[in-house]
Amino acid sequence: MYLHKVLKSIVFLALLAILTACGNANDSADSNTNKDISKTAETTEAATKIIKTQRGDIEIPRQAKRIVTDGYLPELLVLGIKPIGSTQWDLENKAIQDQIDGIETTGERSLETIVQLKPDLIITWVGDEKILQQYEKIAPTLALPYSSSGDIYEIMRLLGDALDKKDEAEQWIKHLDKTAEEARAQLANIIKPDDTFALMGVFVVDKGFYIYGDGGYRGGEAIYKHLQLKPPAKQQKEMIGKESYRQVSYEVIPEYAGDYIFIDQGDLISEVWGESEGLWKSLDAVKNDRVFKLDPDLFWGNDPISLELQIKEVVKMLTNKQ
Numbered sequence: 001m002y003l004h005k006v007l008k009s010i011v012f013l014a015l016l017a018i019l020t021a022c023g024n025a026n027d028s029a030d031s032n033t034n035k036d037i038s039k040t041a042e043t044t045e046a047a048t049k050i051i052k053t054q055r056g057d058i059e060i061p062r063q064a065k066r067i068v069t070d071g072y073l074p075e076l077l078v079l080g081i082k083p084i085g086s087t088q089w090d091l092e093n094k095a096i097q098d099q100i101d102g103i104e105t106t107g108e109r110s111l112e113t114i115v116q117l118k119p120d121l122i123i124t125w126v127g128d129e130k131i132l133q134q135y136e137k138i139a140p141t142l143a144l145p146y147s148s149s150g151d152i153y154e155i156m157r158l159l160g161d162a163l164d165k166k167d168e169a170e171q172w173i174k175h176l177d178k179t180a181e182e183a184r185a186q187l188a189n190i191i192k193p194d195d196t197f198a199l200m201g202v203f204v205v206d207k208g209f210y211i212y213g214d215g216g217y218r219g220g221e222a223i224y225k226h227l228q229l230k231p232p233a234k235q236q237k238e239m240i241g242k243e244s245y246r247q248v249s250y251e252v253i254p255e256y257a258g259d260y261i262f263i264d265q266g267d268l269i270s271e272v273w274g275e276s277e278g279l280w281k282s283l284d285a286v287k288n289d290r291v292f293k294l295d296p297d298l299f300w301g302n303d304p305i306s307l308e309l310q311i312k313e314v315v316k317m318l319t320n321k322q
Contacts, residue, residue, distance in 0.1 A: 047061065047062055047063070048060065048061055048062055049062045049162075049164075051142060051161075051162050053142065053143060053144070054143075054145070055132070055143060058140060058141070058142065059140060060121055060140045060142055060162065061120050061121055061140065062164060063164075064120050064121035064163070065120060066084050066117065066118060066119045066120045066121070067081065067083040067084065067119060067120070067121045067122070067123060068083060068084060068085040068086070068106060068114050068117055068119040068121075068122050068123075068139070069083045069085070069086050069087075069090065069122070069123045069124070070086070070087050070090075070106070070109060070122070070123070070124040070125065070126055070135075071087070071090065071123075071124055071125030071126065071146065072123050072124075072125060072144070072155075072159065072303075073086045073087075073090040073091070073093065073096065073100075073103075073303075074090075074093060074095065074096050074303035074304055074305040074306065075155065075156060075159055075303060075304055076123070076159070076163075077096060077099050077305070078156070078168070078172050078304045078305065079156075079159060079160060079163060079165040079168045079169060079172075080165065080168055081163065081165070082099075082102070082103065083103060083123075084103065084104060084117055084119065085103065085104040085105070085106045085113070085114065085117045085119065086100075086103050086104075086105065086106060087105070087106050087107070087108065087109060088105045088106070088107050088108060089108075091103065091105055093301075093303065093305075093306065094295075094297040094298055094306075095298065095303070095305040095306040095309055096305055104117060109131065111134055111138070114135075114138055115138055119138065119139045120139055120140070121139055121140055121141075121142065122135045122138065122139050122140070122141040122142070123141075123142045123144070123159075124141060124142070124143050124144075125143075125144055125145055125146040126143060126145065127143070127145035127146070142162055144158055144159070146216070151216075151221060151225065152176070152216075152221065152302060152303075152304055152307055153173055156169045156172060156173060156304060157169055157170075157173075172304060175308075176226070176304070176307070176308060179308055179311055179312070180226040180227065180311055183226075183227055183311050183312065183314075183315045184227060184228060186315050186319065187227065187229075187315060187318060190318055190319060191229075191318065193230075194230070195229075195230065195258075195259045195260065196230050196231060196232045196233075196258030196259050196260070197223060197229040197230060197231060197232075197258050197259070197260045197261075197262065198211070198231065198232050198235060198256055198257050198258035198260070198261045198262070198285070199211070199212040199213075199218060199219065199220055199223055199224075199231070199235075199261075199262045199263075199264075200212070200253075200256070200261060200262070200263045200264070201218055201245075201263060201264030201265055202263070202264070202265050203265065208247045209247065209248055209249075209250060209253060210245050210246065210247050210248070210264075211235060211239065211245065211246055211248055211256050212239075212244065212245045212264075213235070213239035213240050213241070213242065213243050213244050213245065214231075214239075214240050214241065215243075215244030215245070215302075216244065216301060216302035217244050217245050217301075217302075218245075218262075218264045218294065218299050218300070219262065219264075219294060219299040219302075219310045219314070220244065220302075221302045221307060222302070222307055222310035222311045222314060223262060223310075223314060224240060226307070226311055227311060227314060227315075229314075230258075231258065232255075232256055232257065232258040234255050234256055235256050235258075250279060251279075253279065253280070253283070254279070254282075254283060257283045257284070257285055258285060259284070259285060259290060260285055260290045260291075260292070260318075261283070261285040261286070261290065261291045261292070262292045262294055262314075263291060263292070263293055263294065264294050264296055264299060265296055289321075290321065292314075292317045292318075292321075295313070298310060298313065299313075
């Protein structure tokens with residue numbers, strides 16, 4: 001009887017030990033599982049970020065690997081990011097032809113092509129809500145409409161912040177400021193402080209004549225903001241800091257003309273002006289051979305790569321005139 005009780009006690013203790021071990025194992029497993037879940041949650045949280053935009057807060061990948069862009073290709077290249085796809089007009093940018101190998105064209109915003117590229121992020125300067133909604137069905141879309149940014153500094157900082165490239169954005173800004181400072185030093189010995197510089201352009205389609213301000217059109221930002229060249233008084237009063245461009249009648253051109261004139265599509269003057277070309281030829285800048293025809297492929301926009309080249313090209317044109 002005694003032996004039987006001892007055996008029962010031993011069996012009981014053994015079972016208790018086994019159950020305890022199982023319980024500890026389960027607790028350990030549950031703990032590890034909880035840790036794994038916590039770690040996964042942390043990883044998921046770190047993989048995305050919230051960006052504030054004009055259209056509200058959006059969630060985008062923190063380390064996007066497959067970016068398609070519509071409008072900001074040079075900006076991304078400057079930040080050290082090579083997208084997998086871009087619109088054809090961006091790829092035709094004269095200033096970046098040595099940097100676009102391997103980037104697929106999305107044509108004129110071909111949604112089918114964009115879908116095939118399987119982007120994890122789309123970056124666009126489009127403000128059209130219909131287009132944005134189409135993009136958003138494909139991938140998270142960061143929309144920074146062209147008109148929403150004041151200048152190249154702002155757009156580079158917005159992109160740098162969104163893509164975790166703040167240092168690269170600031171480095172580029174310092175580089176641009178240095179380029180502009182050196183350019184202004186070169187011009188200080190060439191032009192007079194009171195010399196004025198008009199920025200104009202013509203179009204064959206509407207036979208129109210245009211005056212440009214210091215916005216992102218036809219070199220206006222490079223000429224007036226970075227090189228700090230002085231515009232004619234009427235242009236200064238009506239357009240600088242206010243309008244990027246305006247169409248004017250031929251009769252008022254002399255009021256906007258400066259000591260120097262930069263003109264977009266200058267080779268088309270005769271075709272556009274016709275019988276009114278005599279008025280153009282009467283301008284002091286024209287008579288004194290101080291008209292500079294801008295390369296339309298280079299001076300079309302104000303992306304960061306083109307902008308730096310525009311600054312250097314304006315200095316070269318003015319230097320060669322002396």
